[in-house]
Amino acid sequence: MEYRVVIPAAGQGKRMKAGKNKQFILLEDQPVIVHTLNVFQNDPNCIGIILVINEKEKKEFCELVDANKLSKVSHILNGGKERQDSVYKGLKALPGEEDGVVLIHDGARPFVTCDMITRVAKKAAAKGAAVLAVPLKDTIKSGNDGIVLKTLNRSSLWAVQTPQAFRSSIIIKAYEHAERCGITATDDASLVEELGYEVSIVLGEEYNIKLTTPYDLSMAEVILKWKENKG
Numbered sequence: 001m002e003y004r005v006v007i008p009a010a011g012q013g014k015r016m017k018a019g020k021n022k023q024f025i026l027l028e029d030q031p032v033i034v035h036t037l038n039v040f041q042n043d044p045n046c047i048g049i050i051l052v053i054n055e056k057e058k059k060e061f062c063e064l065v066d067a068n069k070l071s072k073v074s075h076i077l078n079g080g081k082e083r084q085d086s087v088y089k090g091l092k093a094l095p096g097e098e099d100g101v102v103l104i105h106d107g108a109r110p111f112v113t114c115d116m117i118t119r120v121a122k123k124a125a126a127k128g129a130a131v132l133a134v135p136l137k138d139t140i141k142s143g144n145d146g147i148v149l150k151t152l153n154r155s156s157l158w159a160v161q162t163p164q165a166f167r168s169s170i171i172i173k174a175y176e177h178a179e180r181c182g183i184t185a186t187d188d189a190s191l192v193e194e195l196g197y198e199v200s201i202v203l204g205e206e207y208n209i210k211l212t213t214p215y216d217l218s219m220a221e222v223i224l225k226w227k228e229n230k231g
């Protein structure tokens, strides 16, 4: 199942408080983004990586791409204010004539594996749209001003990850519709749902975390050691 992947890596990383793009933070001996890009570079089913970056970080990103021989990577400059803007810029770089499978994966999720990628890509090829997700372990309640409003039924709630995978015609249509109607969302599948398409859930992995806060960096070190021991 061949696919292309759009990888947004143009965020400010405000919650990480690292004073730099969190994609450049070292995990063991490699920057976060190199861990992420290597997985797709080494996946024979990946036929292209569209990396969305900011102009001011172009030199640093391109040096990493060259030094690590990431031959499948092409970069798109100046994502946008929100993740959605950056992803849309990346999607516009897809070859127009294809209706192939496109994945969208956060640059800040370095622990994705070929197995997860293959499963979500295959589901999207068959069904049109799919997301990786893991079941919740905590009870979830809604609340305002410190007061519980409602306890939600945990059995129908999922923690959604990336890659999110789509037939390219569907995700392009969804992003065009969102731009026309001023719809914003924190993930890509939401925009597809807005058009009434069914989105399939594919089981992800707990360790496929997004590096968002300093605590996640500590968890990342634990995950690296756990994966090394697991073999």
Ligand SMILES: Nc1ccn([C@@H]2O[C@H](COP(=O)(O)OP(=O)(O)OP(=O)(O)O)[C@@H](O)[C@H]2O)c(=O)n1
Residues within 6 Å of the ligand: 007, 008, 009, 010, 011, 012, 013, 014, 015, 016, 052, 079, 080, 081, 082, 083, 084, 085, 086, 087, 106, 107, 108, 109, 210, 211, 212
């Ligand atoms: N305008 C943006 C915002 C986010 N991203 C990317 O989208 C992924 C997920 O976003 P998030 O974890 O929220 O990153 P930031 O927006 O950088 O984090 P923060 O909200 O803490 O600033 C990250 O790889 C980030 O680099 C992006 O390319 N362009």
Ligand SMILES: C[C@](O)(CO)[C@H](O)COP(=O)(O)O
Residues within 6 Å of the ligand: 083, 106, 159, 160, 161, 162, 186, 187, 188, 210, 212
């Ligand atoms: C796309 C995502 O990773 C799915 O869980 C998440 O919505 C990104 O949120 P962020 O606030 O842009 O990191």
